[in-house]
Amino acid sequence: MARFNNKAAKAQPTSRVTSTGRVLRTHQGGLGRERDARSELFLLAVANFVSQQTFYESGEARDDRFAALVRELAVTDPSWTAGLLDWLRGEGNLRTASLVGAAEYVKARLDAGATDGPANRQVIASVLRRPDEPGELLAYWTSRYGRTLPKPVKRGVADAVRRLYNGKSLLKYDTASKGYRFGDILNLVHAAPDPDKPWQGDLFQYALDRRHNPDTAVVPKSLPVLVAHRDLMALRPAKRRKVVTGAQGAQRLADAGMTWETLAGWLQGPMDKEAWEAVIPSxxxxxxxxxxxxxxxxGVSDEVAAQVAAKISDPAEVARSRQFPFRYLAAYQHAPSLRWSYPLEQALGHSLANVPALPGRTLVLVDRSGSMFYSRLSERSELNRADAAAIFGTALALRAADADLVEFGTTSKRVEFSAGESVLKVIGRFGDLGGTNTTEAVRKHYRKHDRVLIVTDEQAAYSQYGDPTEQVPAHVPVYTWNLAGHSVGHGPSGKGNRHTFGGLSDAAFRMVPLLENARDADWPWAQAG
Incomplete structure (x- = not known):
């Protein structure tokens, strides 16, 4: 009798965010599932703007939990942890968490005397991808562990310095507001110039001179950007405005590495129409x-505004900027002119390029409870996790073949939308629904859908109906997208059609098609494509 080997047989895929089997309590007191250490660190890392508190955890408590998990796994699973940190700074686009993680990784392994796995020097260098980051990492290390720098830290930072330092980066990031100037960093790590960059020796010497002897430092002729910048800075204030309004003004500013912030100070006056139009091209x-x-x-001209609109809505520029989708929602909400609405709408759409077009019927549940509204996503953003959840849930529903979009809190209700509507229009229909009763929302709205996707912080308080994922038949996939990284989840994950992923970008959606094609979903940095 053929019990198993038949045409209906299908491989059961697994995912990497995995529950241990232990039942614990969420921050709100509801029943939840413990995750293993790797899963907990991954979800926390991809949702963590360091020092930002949430409704349930202070920024300090989250940072301590993050550092403790990194230190533990740096010793017990160094290859996995190094892969996470490299990916986190790259595709994950979270700068501070990756820098903190790399420092804690190295400290833990030095304390433990561990020598297996990726080299400490390599891990430090892998997370330093912008010219101000060597200083950021050194500031973190010395504030936590003192001014004595271990050799792997010095060498990793030196590797990054050779890769990142040039004339433009010195002008932009080597400022008096920094605790560690370029010259200080060079003194500490003793970086040798890259032999393939014959000008870099002069750059390093000038960075040292301008740090320690600013009155006598001489700009090297081998660094044309610095020469052009020096010449502009030497102009009397009365002549500076003529540079801005001249026929070659925009090119001269670009050649001298003038940012808009520097230009504002250089002009010693307001950033008016002419000033903006000269610096906008660069x-x-x-x-x-x-x-x-x-x-x-x-009052920039319509012609220049059209150039701005074309650039911010260009798919290649959106991809290159590597910004989270909620950045475009923030800009849309704060831009006063209608001429920016459509370009920002296009840019938001391009930033959601990874959202799949799911077949069949999909139930999308978006958490709009109080805890999702409580804290900003980052110190530079007015947006919160409720906004991010609405963006991702709406994008998924709009792209799916047939979707029901639901917002939930203490109560729940459908969010109406039409095919072809913009994400930004639909987001305006979401509200604030108080507490968190995920289970009841699933029970009320699940109607034989082919899959359920819940975008949430997983901190449900209501346990009288049990696990929210248990309200869906076992053969139907339930995907939980965690936007907060708290330690306890609202249901099991990793197998049996129950899967959790996380983060603040659309890249997390890659798991859904993989799992529905009966393929295992690996960690993002280990995925073949």
Missing amino acids: MGAMALVRNLRNFDKA
Whole structure:
């Protein structure tokens, strides 16, 4: 009798965020599932803007939990932890968490005398990808562990310095506001110039000179950006405005590495229409997005505004900027002019490129409880996890073949939308629904859907109906997308059609098609594609 080997037989895929089997309590007192250490660290890492508190945890408590998990796994599972940190700074696009993690990784392994796994020097270098980050890592290390720098830290930072330091980076990041200037870092790590960059020796010497002897430091002729910048800075204030308004003004500013922040101080006056129009061509996409209000206030021309709109909505620029989707929602909410609405709508759409077009019927539940509204996602954002959840849930519903979109808290209700609507329009229909009764929301709205996806912080208080994922038949996949990284989940994960993933970008959606094609979903840095 053929019990197993038949046409209906299908491999049961697994995912990596895994429950241990222990039942614990959520922060709100509801029943939840413990996750293993790797799963807990992954979910915390991809949702953690360091020092930002949530409704249930202070920023300090979250940082301590993050550091403790990194230190534990750096010794017990160094290859996995190094892979997480490298990915976190790269595709994960979380700078501070990766820098803190790399420092704690090295400290734990030095304390334990561990020599297996990836080299400490390599891990430090892997997370330093912007010229200000060597100083950030050194500031963190010395504030925690004193001014004595272990050799792996010195060498990893030196590797990054050779890769990252150039004339433009010195102008932008080597400022008096920094505790560690470029010259200080060079003194500490003794970085040798890259032999393939013959100008870098002069750059290093100039960085040292301008730090220790600023009155006599001489700009090397081998560094044309610095020469051009010096020449502009030497102009009398009365002549500076003529540079901005001249025919070659924009090119001269770009050649001298003038950022809009530097230009504002250099002009010793307001950033008016002419100033913005001269510097806009050399501004990056996200600098443009952050200054849309300033452009309107100064009255930049429609022609220049069209150039800005084209750049911020260009798919390649959106991909290159590697910004989280909620950044575009923030810009949309704060931009005063309608001329930016459509470009920002396009940019948001491009930033959600990984959201899959799921077949069949999909139930999407978006957590709009009080804890999701309580804290900002980062110190530079007015948005919160409720906003992020609405973005991702709406994008998924709009792209799916047939979806029901539901918001939930203490109560729950459908969010209406039409095919072809923009994410931004639909988001305006979400509200604040108080407490968190995930289980009842699933019970009320599940109607033989082919899958259920819950975007949430998983901190349900109501346990009288049991695990929210148990309200769905075992053969139907339930995907929980965790946006907060708390230690206890609302249901099991890792197998049996119950899967959890997390993060603040659309990249997490890659798991869904993999699992539905009966493929195991590995950690993001280990996925073949």
